[in-house]
Amino acid sequence: MSQYQIAVVIGSLRQESFNRQLAKALIKLGPPEFTFKKLEIGDLPLYNQDDDANQADSVKRLKAEISASQGLLFVTPEYNRSMPGVLKNAIDHASRPYGQNAWAGKPAGVLGISIGAIGTALAQQHLRNVLAYLDVPTLGQPEAFIQTKDGLFDEAGNIGAGSREFLQTWMDSYVAWVRKHA
Numbered sequence: 787m788s789q790y791q792i793a794v795v796i797g798s799l800r801q802e803s804f805n806r807q808l809a810k811a812l813i814k815l816g817p818p819e820f821t822f823k824k825l826e827i828g829d830l831p832l833y834n835q836d837d838d839a840n841q842a843d844s845v846k847r848l849k850a851e852i853s854a855s856q857g858l859l860f861v862t863p864e865y866n867r868s869m870p871g872v873l874k875n876a877i878d879h880a881s882r883p884y885g886q887n888a889w890a891g892k893p894a895g896v897l898g899i900s901i902g903a904i905g906t907a908l909a910q911q912h913l914r915n916v917l918a919y920l921d922v923p924t925l926g927q928p929e930a931f932i933q934t935k936d937g938l939f940d941e942a943g944n945i946g947a948g949s950r951e952f953l954q955t956w957m958d959s960y961v962a963w964v965r966k967h968a
Contacts (some may be wrong), residue, residue, distance in 0.1 A: 790964055793855035797862030797898070804899045804934045806901035808843045809861040811945045812897075819962040820964075822859065825851055825853070827876040838883035839907045845879045849888040852880055857964040858894035858922065862910035864902070866928040873913070881920055887896040890921040893967035897930035898939075905931030930956050 794813065798805045813822040829844045831837070841849075852858070862869055880888040896913055898906030910931070917924050930953070932938070938947045945953050 788965075790820045790856045790968060791854060792820055792859050792964070793852050793892075794822050794824045794859045794861065795827065795873065795876065797860065797870045799872055803863065804901075805861045805863050807939060807943065808897070808899045808932065809859070811939060811943055812861070812953060813859075814955060815950075815954050816876050817961060820961060821822060822830060823851065823855070824880065825876075830875055830879055832871075833875050833878040833882070835882070841879070844936055849886075852888040854890065855892060856968040857893045858889070859960070860894060860896045860898075860913060860917075862896070862898040862906060862909050862913060864898065864900050864906040864917060867908045868912045869909045869916075874916070875914060877920070877967045883959075887920055889917070889968075892922055893964045894922045894924045895931065896924060897954075897956065897961065899932040899934050901934055903933055905933050907931045919925055923963075924968050925960055928956055929954075 794809055796806050796809050809824065816822060827848065830848065831842050862873055888891060894917055896910050898910060900906050914924055935950055940946045
């Protein structure tokens with residue numbers, strides 16, 4: 787049985803964010819041979835191409851953690867109908883300098899949660915466009931545009947009974963995607 791290290795990128799820095807809660811609960815649905823490492827992106831400097839030759843230690847750490855993974859899991863909110871700037875900043879750092887894209891070839895899953903009725907549909911689409919350019923094979927189906935509602939998480943922070951089957955199906959599809967492409 788192979789072991790898979792999954793790099794989890796949460797597009798929100800807020801400690802109590804719905805997306806951080808979703809990521810924490812979702813990784814519990816993964817199989818035992820999958821381990822999940824939440825990547826720190828809040829300490830990255832703003833991307834500046836002038837720094838490509840001398841990347842900050844936080845950028846080197848991020849790129850090393852991505853390189854050590856067999857898959858990617860993006861859990862992102864939607865800010866102003868797109869992905870958060872902190873997420874785009876992390877993506878830009880780890881894809882540079884040109885020709886040293888740490889994301890390339892890593893199978894990915896994308897989902898997110900918000901209070902809005904369409905979940906994070908637009909943020910996910912923008913993220914998928916960027917990932918396609920960066921040569922990241924991204925799970926297309928099932929899509930998961932999740933609206934936060936009472937009962938989504940139980941008292942222990944797990945996925946609530948009403949959403950568990952859907953999100954387990956999503957996780958099972960993601961696991962199969964990683965196994966196929968890793």
